[in-house]
Amino acid sequence: MKRTETVTLTNMCMIKNGDKILVLDRNDPVWPGLTFPGGHVEPHESFNDSVVREIKEETGLTISHPQFVGAKQFYDKNHERYLVFFYVADKFKGTVKASDEGTLTWMTKEELQQHKLAYNFDHDLPVFFDPNVSEHMLDGKRDELF
Incomplete structure (x- = not known):
């Protein structure tokens, strides 16, 4: 059994401000609609650093102490694993400004x-x-929460 595989690493962060959460209405024709901001993990970048960087790029906000709450995994069109690390942040500085996203x-x-x-x-x-839920698994055969 092969112990390694090609994996795409990404993140997504729910930013909270009291009872409000920051929502992104994506322009992407492949995955349009409302979601939370986030993006790809760069080579040699920690998961924490990647979510802080992506949130700054997509929202203008600098988050601190994002809390890891879980993950999503699925297989892309090339049958390669795609992981999304989910975070929540309620500490941030700056002013919200939209990006190309x-x-x-x-x-x-x-x-x-x-x-x-x-x-x-x-x-x-x-x-x-x-x-009580920390994972969303989606692979074409199942769509389960764990």
Whole structure:
């Protein structure tokens, strides 16, 4: 059995400000809709550093002490594993400014759930909101929360 595989590493962060969360309306034609900001982990970059950098690039905010809350994994069109590390941050500095990724809006959880979400993002939300859920596995055969 092969013990290594090609993996894409990414992150996503729910930024909280009281009862509001920062939501990204993605421009991406491949995965449009509402989600949380995030992006790819660069070579030799820690997961923590990558989420801080990506949030700065996509929102203008500098987050501190993001808390890892779980992960999502699936296989991409090339049948390679794709991992998304989920974080929550409630400490930040700066002013929100949109990037090329899309527009940013502060919403409550209830408002978020009433909008068009990115494909399958509704299945990711329990990882962010339910402390008993830490993983979303999606592989074409199953779509499970653990």
